[in-house]
Amino acid sequence: MDIRKTLIRPVAMPASSSSAVVTPIMPAVVYASDSPDALDAQYEGRSPGYTYAREGHPNADILARRIDALEEMEGGIVTGSGMAAVAVVLMGLLRAGDHVLGADQLYGRSLRMMKEDLPRMGIATSLADPTDAAAMEAALRPETKLVLIELVSNPTLRIADLDGIAALCKARGILLAVDNTFTTPAAIAPVTRGADIVIHSVTKLLAGHADVTLGWVAARDPEVAQRLRVFAVTTGMTASPFDCWLAERGLMTFPLRFDRAQQTAQRLSEFLSGRAGVARVLYPGRADHPDAARAQSVLRGNPGTMLSFELEGGRAAANAFTEAAKGIAFAPTLGDVGTTLSHPASSSHRALTAEGRAALGISEGFFRVSLGLEDPDALLACFADGLDAARQARG
Template sequence: MTDKTLVRRTPWPASDSWPVCTPLQPSVVYASESPDALDDMYEGRAEGYAYAREAHPNADVLAAKLDGMEGVQGGIVLGSGMAAVTAALLGVLKAGDHLLGGNQLYGRSLRMMSTELPRMGIATSLADPTDVAAMEAAVRPETRMILIEVVSNPTLRVADLEGIAALCKRRGLVLAVDNTFTTPRAVRPLEHGADIVIHSVTKLLAGHSDATLGYVGARDADLNDAMLGVAQTLGLTASPFDCWLAERGLYSFELRYDRAEENARALADHLHGLPGMTRVIYPGRPDHPDHNRVQGLLGSRTGNMVTFEIEGSRDAANRLVRAARNIAFAPTLGDIGTTLSHPATSSHRGLTPEGRAALGLSEGSFRVSVGVEPADLLCTEFEAAVRAAARD
C-alpha cells in the first residue's frame, strides 16, 4: 500500500549534522501554526517569516554580515544598489523637502534627483562635495538630507566626508553616503559622522557579476524602520539566490579587494608614463587633486578604480577598446576580472558633451575597474591598447 501525503506536507529530513554552506531558501511564503502565532510574529513577540517581500532568511544572513562590516545594526539588503538609494531617500524625504547631492553622483542617482524626486514634490540640487563651503552655500531652509559618494564616479574625487558630516550635524541634516567604490575595507562612513550608508552589493562586495543587490543601513533604528517600510511597500525585494551568491562572494572579499588594489596602483603608475596619455587619476598617486584628503580619510586603502584620458576622439577610443581584447568592455565595476568602461557612452551618456566637459570627461576618458589578474599582464594589455589608440 502506497503512503499518501498532502502536497508540501513532507517533513524535512532530521539530521544530527548541519550544512557548512548557508542553505538557500527560495520559499516565497512561510506557514504559521495559528493566527495567534502569526500575530506574535508580526507584533514582535516571536521571530519568523511570513512573506519574502517583507523578509527572508538569505537576505537576513547577508544583511548581518554587511552590518558587521559597516558597524550597523538592522541594515537591509534590497534588490539593487538603486533600490537601496530609493529606500534611503524615500525613507527620509517627503514633499516639500530639499535634497542636496554631490555633483558627481552615479548616473542613475543623478537621474532620480533630476526626474523622479521632483515629480514627488521633493526639490533637489547639486554642489561640489570636495568643498564644504560650496555644500553649505547650497543648503536651503527646507533641506533635509545630503547625499554623497566617498569617491566619485568616474573622476575619483574624494569627498570631504568629515567636513560635510560636521555641516550636517550643525544644520540638523541627515547625511547619506554611498560607499560602493570604497567599501568598508577602505572607510566606514558612520565612524566619520554619516547617518546612512549605502552599497551596490552587485559590485565589489559580491564581486562576480552574477548577483544584483543593494544594502542600506543607518545608525538610528527609526531610520532603519522607515527605510524598511518603504522597501517592503515598494517591493524592493532581494532575490534569495542573489543573496546566497553574494554571501558566498563575501568570503573572498578582502582577498579580492587587496589584490585588486595592489594591481590598481601598479597599473596607474604604468599608464602615467605612456605616450598619448593626457592624465591618469588614482587616489593613491601623489598627483591626485585630493591627495591630502586621501591620506587623512583613506590612508593606504586607495581602491581598485583607475581613470585615464587619452588624446583623440571617438575613433581613438574605439581603437583602444578593440585592442584591449582581453579586457571586458562593460559598464560595471567590482568584478573579479578587470573591466573597462567609457563614461561618454555609458554612465554619463545622458549629459551633453559640454556637461561632460564640465566634469572633466571627454571622448578619451576611460574608467578601469581593476581585477585580480597578474599586474604585469594588465600593464602589457593596456599599454598595447593605448599605443593602438595613438595610431592614425
C-alpha cells in the first residue's frame, strides 16, 4: 500500500440518517471551493459558505445568531474579546477629524482607548455623565459621530438616561453604541430603546464560566454592520471555534444563571446594608440607589447580578476583607458561575489618579461583586467573615 495516498484530502464525512443534538466543534482554518466561479459567488454573497477562518467560521456564526436573537438584532459578529468588539466600533467607524463622546464611567480599558489610543489617530474624544442627558448634549460637537455608553456603569452601577441620550442622538444623526455586558438582554435589549449598535463582552455573563474570552457586536443599519465586519476581518479579530463552542454551551444556561445570581444579589444588598463598617451599598434593585426610578423603568424589574459596596478603613480594610472572605475569588472579572470580588482601585481603574477615581466615587475601600451560583447562606457567611476582619483592621 502506498501510505501517501491515504493522506490526500478531502475525505467525505460519514453518511448518517441522524444529526448531532449539540453543535460540533469545527476547527477548520481553510475551506475548499469547487471552482473559481463558486468562490466568486461566495465572496459576492450569492452563495453561502466559508473560505478562511479569519473571515468567519461556523461556530462563530452559530454563536452570533444565538446572541442576535437575544438582543433582537441581526448580523452580529463574534470577536476575540469584549475589548475587540469595542475597538471594532471605535476604530472601524471613526476617522481622523471625527469626535466620539463617551460615558465617564466606562470600563477601564475602554476609557484608556478613548483617552490615549483614539487621539493618536486624530480622533477627538470627551467624556460626560450618562445619567444626565443634558450633560451629554452639552459635550456634543458638530463633528461628533458616535456616543458610547454602558447602560449600567462599571463599577458604580449608575443607570444611564438611555431614552434621553437615544432621542438626542437620533435628532442629531449620531450613532449610539451601548455596551450591554452588565445588564444583558435578560434585562433589556437596547436596540428596542433607540440604540444603533450593541456590544457584549461574551466572556462575562453570556458564556458564564470564566473559560472563554469573546466579544459580540451588532448594528441596526446593515451598512454600518458591514463596515464593522470588514474592519474585524481585516484586523484579524477572529474568535476561535473552541471558545465559540464553549460560549454557546454556556449560553444555554444563561437565563437560569442570571435569575439565581440576581436573587442572591438582592439578598447580599440587604445583608450589607446597615452593617458596621459598610459605608454604602450600590445595587439597582434598592430604593436608595441614586437612579432607582430609572432602574425600574429601563431594566424592567431586573436589577442584575452586580453589586458594589464601600468599606470604611481604606486599603487596610480592603486587604483584610479579601484575605478573610475565603471561598470568594478575588479576581478582576464578572459573570462566572462563582462569585467574584473586584477592587477597581487596584485593577480596572488603577490607571486613573487617586483624584480621578475619587471623582467617580471609587475609593480604596470600594468593591464590585459579581454574584454567582453558590448557596446564598454560605456566601453571606463568607462576607460576614470578611467584614469582621475589616473591622479588626480598622482598629
